[in-house]
Amino acid sequence: MKICGLIVEYNPFHNGHVYHAQMAREKTQADLVIAVMSGNFLQRGEPAIVDKWKRASVAARYGVDLVIELPVVHAVQPADYFAQGAVTMLAQLGCDAICFGTDEVDDFDYEAYGHFYETNREKIEAMVREITFADWTYAKKMMHVLQQLNPDLCFDEAKPNHILALSYAKANAALKAPMALYPIARKQAQYHDQTIESEIASATAIRQALFEEQTIGQTVPPEMDTVLQEELISWERAYPFLRYRLMSTPILDLTKYYQINQGVAHLFVQAAVRALSFDQFLHQVTSKSYPITKIQRMCVYILLAMTTADYEQAVATSFFRPLAYTKEGQLYLKSLTKALPILARFGKKEAKRYPLTLRADQLYQLLLKDPEQQNFGRFAALVESNGKSV
Numbered sequence: 001m002k003i004c005g006l007i008v009e010y011n012p013f014h015n016g017h018v019y020h021a022q023m024a025r026e027k028t029q030a031d032l033v034i035a036v037m038s039g040n041f042l043q044r045g046e047p048a049i050v051d052k053w054k055r056a057s058v059a060a061r062y063g064v065d066l067v068i069e070l071p072v073v074h075a076v077q078p079a080d081y082f083a084q085g086a087v088t089m090l091a092q093l094g095c096d097a098i099c100f101g102t103d104e105v106d107d108f109d110y111e112a113y114g115h116f117y118e119t120n121r122e123k124i125e126a127m128v129r130e131i132t133f134a135d136w137t138y139a140k141k142m143m144h145v146l147q148q149l150n151p152d153l154c155f156d157e158a159k160p161n162h163i164l165a166l167s168y169a170k171a172n173a174a175l176k177a178p179m180a181l182y183p184i185a186r187k188q189a190q191y192h193d194q195t196i197e198s199e200i201a202s203a204t205a206i207r208q209a210l211f212e213e214q215t216i217g218q219t220v221p222p223e224m225d226t227v228l229q230e231e232l233i234s235w236e237r238a239y240p241f242l243r244y245r246l247m248s249t250p251i252l253d254l255t256k257y258y259q260i261n262q263g264v265a266h267l268f269v270q271a272a273v274r275a276l277s278f279d280q281f282l283h284q285v286t287s288k289s290y291p292i293t294k295i296q297r298m299c300v301y302i303l304l305a306m307t308t309a310d311y312e313q314a315v316a317t318s319f320f321r322p323l324a325y326t327k328e329g330q331l332y333l334k335s336l337t338k339a340l341p342i343l344a345r346f347g348k349k350e351a352k353r354y355p356l357t358l359r360a361d362q363l364y365q366l367l368l369k370d371p372e373q374q375n376f377g378r379f380a381a382l383v384e385s386n387g388k389s390v
Helices: 017-030 052-060 077-092 111-117 121-130 140-147 160-171 203-213 221-232 235-248 263-276 279-283 290-302 307-315 327-334 348-353 355-367
Strands: 002-010 033-037 066-070 095-100 180-184 321-323
Touching: 002 017, 002 160, 017 033, 017 095, 017 180, 033 052, 033 077, 033 140, 033 221, 033 327, 052 066, 052 221, 052 321, 066 077, 066 327, 077 160, 095 160, 111 121, 111 160, 111 180, 121 140, 121 180, 160 180, 180 321, 203 279, 235 355, 263 290, 279 290, 307 355, 348 355
Parallel strands: 002 033, 002 095, 033 066, 095 180
Antiparallel strands: 066 321
16 A cells, blocks of 8 residues: 655635645555654644644545544644654554655756765754854754755745755655655645735735625535534733733743743743733744744743643653544554554543643633533544545
8 A cells, every 4th residue: 555644734724735745646556655743733833723623523524535634742843843743653653755845946856855965964063053143043053054065055035835844855855764755846825925916825824804894605625614604713812811821920931942042932921011912022022043933833832831841751652642543544543552552532541641731632622612622522523535636
């Protein structure tokens, strides 16, 4: 059996994702398509616009055979750590190929790049450590070093899918048995596009249109359109919880949270006192040293009260939680139950073993008008694929 893996967020699931799943199956000639999907909190440090169960269920109707949750400890991380967690899971799930979208218009050999990085890993990481400019992010240091070693590499920050694909390639090359990489050029809309011009639009444009109460039905499957009419989750709804935690937690206790130092703690607390909305809060704390995505991820760590110890424990206790599948996906999952820690149900034992996942989903549940349970009593949805193509 040939299995193709996808790394996704589906925020929300739209027609471009239908095209991605369809092309992944065609290009790799896969018998099965597995998606590792971020749960209720996402890589850019924000709550998902729709909960993980609903996003996964729609994906399984439109080309994905099995949707597995990417645990929050991996999902809310910078690109390299996000990619490492997701790629490792796909390899453990038995995938022999990864198919991903890219906004790099020229042919780019991602497998060759991954090999180049793995071969020069120690040198690259040593050179990155030598850069001490305080206002340089880790990503900027890495881009600078790699372009010194290989001037042909493209690091256009306006191409986030390409940058993320480079992280996939690095993580894949580090595996004992790397998977084949299949890039697919984005169709029509690019990641940062903010307008809807056709039936395929960027998730950014769709989210913006939704919050402006515009019609987006032509860009998403009807099942997703129905879900999006019910309720939309954003940072603004979560901000009162973040603000309370910042204003009620002593500075030294805030520094126990993952990635939070005293300078950040003081900055965030002062901003929380003044800012009445999350947009105002971001405006006060964002800088060259702390771009929006980094700020938002740190806000998630604080919101979830995620300490460094919590992070280490979560990384050490992996699990594979199915969120939705077709009959084919369900059958394949059953074949993995003896080899992998498949989390088919969530009870008291699982709550103790995976406290960070429970905490994240309980917080997300508080953001819902109708607080639908996100863990206890929830099982993967068995759905029938409708075979739509774009």
